[in-house]
Amino acid sequence: MDSQGATADPQLQQFIEIESQKQRFQQLVHQMTEVCWEKCMDKPGPKLDSRTEACFVNCVERFIDTSQHDQQPRLNICNK
Numbered sequence: 001m002d003s004q005g006a007t008a009d010p011q012l013q014q015f016i017e018i019e020s021q022k023q024r025f026q027q028l029v030h031q032m033t034e035v036c037w038e039k040c041m042d043k044p045g046p047k048l049d050s051r052t053e054a055c056f057v058n059c060v061e062r063f064i065d066t067s068q069h070d071q072q073p074r075l076n077i078c079n080k
Helices: 010-040 050-079
Strands: none
Touching (some): 010 050
16 A cells, blocks of 8 residues: 555545534434424424424524533534
8 A cells, every 4th residue: 555545535534524514413403303393292283383383492492502512522622
């Protein structure tokens, strides 16, 4: 193996990082949907009542806050 084979192509590394970020985002959306659906949805129907809609909004906002809070220590480590 030559010395170029030992170091990855920067474009390939960037592509892999972007795809990894997409996957993490999709996992978060899936998890958020599952948690908020279980918490807020009593009985599916053709329309959401105002109580259910407010529950979903609150749940999503809390989920985002929690996710950002969980990510902050990792971001601080990466920025050092």
